[in-house]
Amino acid sequence: MDVNEVLQFVDRLVVEHTGKHLDDVQRAVVEGTWQRQTYDEISQKCHVSKNYVAEVGSELWQLLSAALDENIKKTNFLSTIERIYIASSENSNIYQNQIYGNNNHFSYPQALNEASPSNDRKKSNSNPKSKSPLLDLTLAPQVINFYSRDSELKTLDDWIFNQKTRLISVLGVSGIGKTTLVKRLIDRTLSNFEVIIWKSLKYPKSLELLTQDLLQLCQVEAKATIDEQLKQLLDLLTEKKCLIVLDDVQNIFLPGEFAGQYQPKYQDYQNFFKLIAEIEHQSTLILISQEQCAEMDCLDRELYPIKSLDLPGLNDVELLKGTGLKGEESWLNLIKLYEGNPVYLKNVVGLIKNIFDGQVADFLGENHLLITQDMPLPQLFNRLSPIEQQLVLALSKFDQPVTREDLIQALDFSSMDLIQGLQSLQKRYLVRKITGEKVRFNLSPVFREYVRSCGKNLNYFTQND
Numbered sequence: 001m002d003v004n005e006v007l008q009f010v011d012r013l014v015v016e017h018t019g020k021h022l023d024d025v026q027r028a029v030v031e032g033t034w035q036r037q038t039y040d041e042i043s044q045k046c047h048v049s050k051n052y053v054a055e056v057g058s059e060l061w062q063l064l065s066a067a068l069d070e071n072i073k074k075t076n077f078l079s080t081i082e083r084i085y086i087a088s089s090e091n092s093n094i095y096q097n098q099i100y101g102n103n104n105h106f107s108y109p110q111a112l113n114e115a116s117p118s119n120d121r122k123k124s125n126s127n128p129k130s131k132s133p134l135l136d137l138t139l140a141p142q143v144i145n146f147y148s149r150d151s152e153l154k155t156l157d158d159w160i161f162n163q164k165t166r167l168i169s170v171l172g173v174s175g176i177g178k179t180t181l182v183k184r185l186i187d188r189t190l191s192n193f194e195v196i197i198w199k200s201l202k203y204p205k206s207l208e209l210l211t212q213d214l215l216q217l218c219q220v221e222a223k224a225t226i227d228e229q230l231k232q233l234l235d236l237l238t239e240k241k242c243l244i245v246l247d248d249v250q251n252i253f254l255p256g257e258f259a260g261q262y263q264p265k266y267q268d269y270q271n272f273f274k275l276i277a278e279i280e281h282q283s284t285l286i287l288i289s290q291e292q293c294a295e296m297d298c299l300d301r302e303l304y305p306i307k308s309l310d311l312p313g314l315n316d317v318e319l320l321k322g323t324g325l326k327g328e329e330s331w332l333n334l335i336k337l338y339e340g341n342p343v344y345l346k347n348v349v350g351l352i353k354n355i356f357d358g359q360v361a362d363f364l365g366e367n368h369l370l371i372t373q374d375m376p377l378p379q380l381f382n383r384l385s386p387i388e389q390q391l392v393l394a395l396s397k398f399d400q401p402v403t404r405e406d407l408i409q410a411l412d413f414s415s416m417d418l419i420q421g422l423q424s425l426q427k428r429y430l431v432r433k434i435t436g437e438k439v440r441f442n443l444s445p446v447f448r449e450y451v452r453s454c455g456k457n458l459n460y461f462t463q464n465d
Ligand SMILES: Nc1ncnc2c1ncn2[C@@H]1O[C@H](COP(=O)(O)OP(=O)(O)OP(=O)(O)O)[C@@H](O)[C@H]1O
Pocket: 145, 146, 147, 148, 149, 172, 173, 174, 175, 176, 177, 178, 179, 180, 181, 289, 290, 314, 319, 342, 343, 376
């Protein structure tokens, strides 16, 4: 159980008992207590007096004691919450769902087959909930091997089933495992939905066509205008518990511009995402994207009806089992070198087998991060705006994380260009911010190596282009 799970668990209890989410000081008390901090230390972090923190803590322990029917104090909070959380997870239906076959499905439950084409609201409401959902997973991949990601799956379960989040984004760099994770989530939770539809925007279509497509799949005859169709779709999301997944959403954004800017022809999607988040219904839309846009940015983690999950790399040697690699003691180092990205790893495994006879230690002994042609790095570079391209070229010259001042010295950029460029690269998961005495920025090591090795040949724009 990590601190986020504790916060979610306590927040859920508090909401159930008071109707309100944890406030900032309550959050700090939970977080601080979990990290074994004193009230004094917590009070310094949230800039209020120690007495006030102690008061908030005391009220919170009383509330949790009543909610859980246990005597909870600061001193036993950790052990008690962990014990209760594990017991409740084991009893929860969500985590016990049968894992269905991984084959792609396309099927209609009886209830929807019987619905009239116009599928009016009353008729649909009278349909009993069917155990077998309407599925269109034709464009979803089959997941055969799946490792780790327990905490991510639990987070998604919690957002969907406990917090009833209407818009969720699963974000991360290409190959990190976004599509696989969401498909795995579906395989685990299939029977909790009445409708599950997976659409890919690899070759995007207009919002109008997408909406018509979704309505048609649910056997609802689309009305004439896009506004009416959206209303029909929202009615459907209200009547039935639906899960709609849109994969490869980055393709509706402009290449060559800062991250997350809609192409004019797909601008409608922006309002669509806002509608899904703001209007009350019982369904969830999951967006999978390599690039973050404003609608995916969860500003207020507690109150905002959207959530986003930034996917980190996998840190599990299981990933390399059965690949024919040798020297298991070095595998974790190899995984770290390639940022836990299964696609980078898959490509380098072939190379290690061919050139180093599978000996990982020998490969690591070369002390060089090798880039293969099949890593999806040129595509990432080509999507960058001219400012970002120059910025990654500058960043690639440093081995260590750098400050903004270092970059200003290296580049002839205005402060605004630099800030926007760094912001955009973070939204693409290519640059990570490191906080400390000074804020520093680190270019993804694999991407850095790619830029270094291809630097002279990279076809990048200059600011005057
Ligand atoms: N948890 C996992 N366990 C085992 N293999 C995984 C896992 N996650 C991803 N993979 C493997 O990594 C590869 C890439 O995963 P996936 O397609 O989900 O990445 P992605 O983030 O969706 O990439 P893109 O943005 O390019 O679509 C897949 O072949 C998949 O089998």
